Amino acid sequence: NAGVTQTPKFQVLKTGQSMTLQCAQDMNHEYMSWYRQDPGMGLRLIHYSVGAGITDQGEVPNGYNVSRSTTEDFPLRLLSAAPSQTSVYFCASSSPGGVQYFGPGTRLTVL
Amino acid sequence: GQQLNQSPQSMFIQEGEDVSMNCTSSSIFNTWLWYKQDPGEGPVLLIALYKAGELTSNGRLTAQFGITRKDSFLNISASIPSDVGIYFCAGRSNYQLIWGAGTKLIIKP
Numbered sequence: 001n002a003g004v005t006q007t008p009k010f011q012v013l014k015t016g017q018s019m020t021l022q023c024a025q026d027m028n029h030e031y032m033s034w035y036r037q038d039p040g041m042g043l044r045l046i047h048y049s050v051g052a053g054i055t056d057q058g059e060v061p062n063g064y065n066v067s068r069s070t071t072e073d074f075p076l077r078l079l080s081a082a083p084s085q086t087s088v089y090f091c092a093s094s095s096p097g098g099v100q101y102f103g104p105g106t107r108l109t110v111l
Numbered sequence: 112g113q114q115l116n117q118s119p120q121s122m123f124i125q126e127g128e129d130v131s132m133n134c135t136s137s138s139i140f141n142t143w144l145w146y147k148q149d150p151g152e153g154p155v156l157l158i159a160l161y162k163a164g165e166l167t168s169n170g171r172l173t174a175q176f177g178i179t180r181k182d183s184f185l186n187i188s189a190s191i192p193s194d195v196g197i198y199f200c201a202g203r204s205n206y207q208l209i210w211g212a213g214t215k216l217i218i219k220p
Contacts (some may be wrong), residue, residue: 004153042117042155042199042210058207090153100208101142102153 003044006103012031013110015079021076023091031094032074033058034066037105042085049074050096053063058075080090081110117200117211124190124198125219132198132214133184140209143176143183148197148213157198158185192218 007022009068019044025032033048035058045058049068064076074093078085086109117134124130125195153157158169160176160183167174171203173186183202187194195218212216 004172040212042115042212043201043208044210045207048207092153097203099156101157102155103151105151 004091004093004101004103006106008088008106009104010107012050012111013078013107013108015110017081018038018089019092021078021089022107023057023074023076023103024072025074025091025093025101026072027095027101028071028092029095029098030071031096031098032068032076033092033100034064034076035092036060036085038066038087039092046076046089078108083110086110088109115200115202115209115211117214119214120212121215122216126190126192128190130187130190130194130216131184132200133182134200134202134211135182136202136209137181138202138204138209139206141180142203143174144201144203144208145172145183145185146199146201148199149165150196154199156159162201187216190216190218194218199218 004025013034030051034046035043044060047066049055055066089106094100115136130206145157148154159175163180165176195216197213197215199213
């Protein structure tokens with residue numbers, strides 16, 4: 001089973017560039033979410049989705065967009081990258097009220 | 112907003128020692144989860160707790176859901192080198208998980 005997959009694994013951007021982090025899951029989970037993890041801090045929720053066509057903001061949504069056109073995919077878009085967005089990004093999925101399964105992460109550096 | 116306090120922030124222990132860490136919250140949760148994160152990887156679930164007072168074991172790991180529903184602890188018995196990593200607690204009251212800042216476990220050679 002692939003579980004939750006994320007691409008790319010590593011990315012370097014220049015300030016002002018845009019890009020999309022990809023996330024896919026093959027477990028038919030309704031709930032998907034994006035987190036960022038910074039040194040010494042826990043996981044902070046960026047955006048989440050409770051089903052296809054439904055998204056909502058988490059704790060730190062500014063500078064990020066999401067969409068959920070299918071159950072399987074939940075891409076995260078950085079509109080205009082800033083050095084403050086240098087972080088490790090994790091995508092997770094779960095069934096309603098179930099345990100979250102995490103992808104391997106995308107390590108993003110913004111210069 | 113909701114916050115979780117996880118302690119200790121880091122632990123230096125000898126191989127074979129027992130480890131204890133805990134999380135407390137100002138809010139009530141319906142679920143407590145404990146995850147472990149290895150370097151370069153995403154968090155992996157260790158134990159899930161769904162009922163106040165519940166005590167659950169997974170091998171050398173034991174976790175409890177506090178009676179007040181505002182706290183949880185994780186114990187690791189007889190630590191081994193592969194236990195090193197960062198341990199996170201997370202509490203859920205609806206769809207969203209609230210995360211602790213993590214406990215970094217380091218085993219002294």
